Amino acid sequence: MQVTLLYVRLRAVELSNLDFNLLRTLDALLQETSVTRTAQRLNVTQPAVSAALGKLRRYFDDDLLRRCGNRYELTPLATELKVRTAIAMEGVRRVFETQSGFDPAADEREFTVLTSDYAMAVIGGALRGLTVGTAPKVSLRLEAHHAQIVEQMPDALRDVDGVIMPHGFLSNVPFVDLHADNWVCLVATSNERVGDQLTMKDLAELPWAFNYRTPAAFNPAARQLQVMGIEPHVQIVVASFLALPFVIAGTDRIALVQARVAESLVGNGDVRVLPCPFDAVPITEALWWHPIYDRDPGHAWLRNYLAAACRGLPALT
Incomplete structure (x- = not known):
């Protein structure tokens, strides 16, 4: 515990002495994987970038850029830092964008x-x-x-x-x-198992196309169906609502979509829109x-x- 606290304190001291201008250089280096291109991007000299890279290597105790043949590649740590640095740069940008007032007719x-x-x-x-x-x-x-x-x-x-x-x-x-918005159902025009309307039996027996299916990302209407005791047979999952017509056309699959986009989806495939056979809670x-x-x-x-x-x-x- 004492060792951990000492390490945290030492890192805090290092951070307090760190030149935050290095963040901009680090971001460019991780994007460009080249001292020459980084210098051109930042409009500075190559020796200045090389010096900054040396400081960053000492701080992180890692090469960051490792030579591979006639080029450089990111180390595993640098690969992780690439994402975090981009987020940090975006945060800095937002700090300096903050204003005491805002005029949409004039402000950028x-x-x-x-x-x-x-x-x-x-x-x-x-x-x-x-x-x-x-x-x-x-x-x-x-x-x-x-x-x-x-x-x-x-x-x-x-x-x-x-x-x-x-x-x-x-x-x-x-x-x-x-x-x-409300919920409606999407089925293929060629789906002969479905007539002019869907039934609860259809929902239980027909294969489904879901959009999103994780504990944190899911279709609320589909979750409601499960609460009602119907476990859909999910045949395909796509991380998109607008892609549903393409995985439904020519199949027996069904899907739940929002009414505001349903009609526009009809033009994207051989599909039709039918009312939802249960009282799906609007969103x-x-x-x-x-x-x-x-x-x-x-x-x-x-x-x-x-x-x-x-x-x-x-x-x-």
């Missing part, structure tokens, strides 16, 4: 929001108002989340402006509701963010803008 800022492809499709239709006239220097980056990120929430929220997900996955973090999509952004004026503008834009979506039928 990029927002990053994690979301599913389903939410991208729905939100994309609501964002027609994000124009040069309203926010000429504002850009919105919608990036796909995945099961691993969902499992790491809410820590992952520190590195982005938010995540769009339905209620039931996150708690104890701020949110604003965006829109509601409410929300924007969730880390509390550190609560008082950020730019972030406040973003969440208010997204909420207002989604209020313009067509009403559910």
Whole structure:
């Protein structure tokens, strides 16, 4: 225990004396795997980069870049640091982007929001108002989340402006509701085992295509079906809602999809939309963010803008 505390204290002293400008060099070195290219990227001399690499090697007690023939490759530690350094650089960028006020008509800022492809499709239709006239220097980056990120929430929220997900996955973090949606079923047009409507027997007997299937990332309606006592025979799992038509067409598989995108999916394959044979609980999509952004004026503008834009979506039928 004493050895561990001593090690932590020594590392804290080293960190306090560390030049944080090295972070920028480290990020570039891990991206470029070349002193020459790093110097060109940072617009500095090669000796300056070599000196920085020496300091980094001493600090981490690792070569970081190891010669392999006529090139360099990352050591295992450097491979791990590559991801962490990119996250740290993004965090630094966000610190210096923070302003005491925010004017979307004049200020420049990029927002990053994690979301599913389903939410991208729905939100994309609501964002027609994000124009040069309203926010000429504002850009919105919608990036796909995945099961691993969902499992790491809410820590992952520190590195982005938010995540769009339905209620039931996150708690104890701020949110604003965006829109509601219902569930329908997707089946192949050629599926002769299904008539004009699905039955609960069909749901129990037919093979399924699921989107997401982990303890932290799952389809809420499919989970509800299991609670009702029906264990779907899952034949294929895809980490996408919009890919479902391609794994259903020409098969006996069925799937649950959100009503707001169902009709657009019909054009992506030989599939049809049918009502859900059970009373699937509707979902409410929300924007969730880390509390550190609560008082950020730019972030406040973003969440208010997204909420207002989604209020313009067509009403559910």
